[in-house]
Amino acid sequence: MSYKILSINPGSTSTKIAIYENELEVFCKTLSHPAEELEKYNNVAEQFNMRKEVILSFLEENGYNVNELAAVVGRGGMVPKVKSGAYIVNDKMINRLKNNPIMEHASNLGALIAHEIAAEFNIPAYIYDSVRVDELSDIARISGMPDIPRTSSSHVLNSRATAMKVAKKYNKKYTDMNFIVAHLGGGISLSIHEKGQIVDIISDDEGPFSPERAGRVPCRDLIDACYSGKFNRDTMKKKLRGNGGLKAYLNTVDAREVEKMIESGDEKAKLVYEAMAYQIAKGIGELATVVKGKVDAIIITGGIAYSKMMTTLIKDRVEFISPVEIMPGENEMEALALGTLRVLKGEENAREYEGD
Numbered sequence: 001m002s003y004k005i006l007s008i009n010p011g012s013t014s015t016k017i018a019i020y021e022n023e024l025e026v027f028c029k030t031l032s033h034p035a036e037e038l039e040k041y042n043n044v045a046e047q048f049n050m051r052k053e054v055i056l057s058f059l060e061e062n063g064y065n066v067n068e069l070a071a072v073v074g075r076g077g078m079v080p081k082v083k084s085g086a087y088i089v090n091d092k093m094i095n096r097l098k099n100n101p102i103m104e105h106a107s108n109l110g111a112l113i114a115h116e117i118a119a120e121f122n123i124p125a126y127i128y129d130s131v132r133v134d135e136l137s138d139i140a141r142i143s144g145m146p147d148i149p150r151t152s153s154s155h156v157l158n159s160r161a162t163a164m165k166v167a168k169k170y171n172k173k174y175t176d177m178n179f180i181v182a183h184l185g186g187g188i189s190l191s192i193h194e195k196g197q198i199v200d201i202i203s204d205d206e207g208p209f210s211p212e213r214a215g216r217v218p219c220r221d222l223i224d225a226c227y228s229g230k231f232n233r234d235t236m237k238k239k240l241r242g243n244g245g246l247k248a249y250l251n252t253v254d255a256r257e258v259e260k261m262i263e264s265g266d267e268k269a270k271l272v273y274e275a276m277a278y279q280i281a282k283g284i285g286e287l288a289t290v291v292k293g294k295v296d297a298i299i300i301t302g303g304i305a306y307s308k309m310m311t312t313l314i315k316d317r318v319e320f321i322s323p324v325e326i327m328p329g330e331n332e333m334e335a336l337a338l339g340t341l342r343v344l345k346g347e348e349n350a351r352e353y354e355g356d
Contacts, residue, residue, distance in 0.1 A: 003070040003344050006117070007336040008055065010075060010109040013038065015051050019064060020337035028333055031058060044104050052113045072118040073340040074110025075332070076130020078102035079353070081152070084133045084160060084198065086343045086350040089115040089125040093353040107131055126350055128339035129157040133198065140200040140290075154189035154201040155302065161335035162301045162327040163193050169325075170296070177296040180287050180322075182280055182314070184304035185330065186253065187213050187241075190280070192287040200290050205240065208279035211253040211304075214244030215279065246272065255304050262309075277313035284318045295322040303330060 002021055009016040013035070018028040031054050033047075041047050059066055076082070078101040079093060087093065089111045097108045111127045118125035134152035143150045159181040160174075167174040175196030182190050187204035202208075209215035217240075226236055239248070247253050249272045250261065261269035288295050298318055300311050305328035315324045342348040 003341055004068050005337045005340050006069050006072045007333045008072065008074045008110050008113050009332055009336065010051060010106040012106050015055065016333060017055055018333040018337065022341060023338065025334065029058065031055065044106055044108060045098060048109055048112055051109055052116055055113065066121060069121060069123055070344055071124045071126060071340050072114040073126045073128055073336045074114030075107045075336065076127035076132065077108035077111055078105045079130065079132055081132050081134035082130050083351060084129055084135060084156065085348055086126045086128050086339055087353045088350050089127060090353055092355045096355060102132065126340050126343065128336050129160055135197045135199065137199045152198065152201050153203040154191045155183035156198065157335045158301055158331050159183055159191050161331055161338065162299050165327065166297050166299055166325050178291045178294055179297055179299055180284050180295055181299045181301060182284060184300065184302035186211050188280065190283045190287055192290045194291055200287060202283045202287065207283045209245040209276060211246045211255060212242055212244060214240045255307055255310065259307065259309055274313060277310055281314050281317035285321065288321050293321065298322050298324045299327055300324065301327040
């Protein structure tokens with residue numbers, strides 16, 4: 001049976017959409033929203049109608065028949081913590097995302113737009129692997145400060161999708177294997193998947209530095225900097241996210257530029273880039289202890305996984321733990337569609353969102 005699925009992934013300045021027919025991508029398009037258009041709205045929620053109409057207009061103008069869709073799936077937004085996999089977009093979810101999201105974020109529009117389009121054609125709407133997936137084990141939540149427990153924040157959508165692909169490659173079930181997934185992008189997150197559940201993570205603020213994020217830094221020195229009087233709150237937040245990592249050391253967030261600097265003999269660039277790989281490898285080794293070294297594969301994914309230099313630097317340090325699989329790219333649209341396809345085929349069950 002053939003299923004056509006519309007995937008919707010809202011970003012801060014664009015909305016990416018794709019139609020898949022079963023596993024085959026029919027098209028994928030990024031619909032940009034000009035700054036002057038976005039400036040008309042006071043917040044992300046007010047952009048709902050505009051973004052929905054942009055999507056429908058594009059589909060109509062390019063001859064895509066929405067009547068043929070079997071389902072619509074949106075990027076999961078800032079609801080309270082949820083399990084991995086699919087959720088039906090219901091009234092409780094819509095109310096939470098409209099009126100009381102955890103934070104204002106473009107992903108909140110994914111479920112809302114998916115539901116509106118799906119309702120018009122009497123087909124189901126889902127979210128899949130929300131940005132708020134949190135399945136940490138109880139022991140992983142202990143931080144050392146009772147008032148600051150650890151929570152889950154990682155690139156769940158792509159990480160689970162690539163882990164499932166590797167499991168299929170090994171002719172096994174995702175739920176029967178243990179994986180460590182390193183997602184390397186503007187932010188870097190690491191996750192340990194134990195028999196189908198992400199039981200621990202190293203988020204992009206407690207692990208390796210990345211192109212634009214500082215990652216784990218010495219706490220006492222950070223506190224001193226915060227209270228030094230030299231920086232305000234916004235500046236410090238930018239030092240950690242936006243102006244940290246490669247940008248702080250080398251004034252670029254583009255790993256390709258850093259590699260060109262290295263090739264031209266820049267020793268500082270070489271040291272910093274190798275340090276990023278070193279920290280990623282350390283994080284992988286840290287997570288291997290969670291499953292007592294019983295790791296079936298280490299997966300390196302995300303945009304920087306296209307770099308042979310970076311993946312080789314990491315692989316050389318961690319391949320003693322398990323085989324290393326390189327799966328470059330973000331793969332988010334495919335992950336949304338294929339997750340929904342499994343639900344439509346009855347291979348997975350979609351959960352009902354109950355709220356908090």
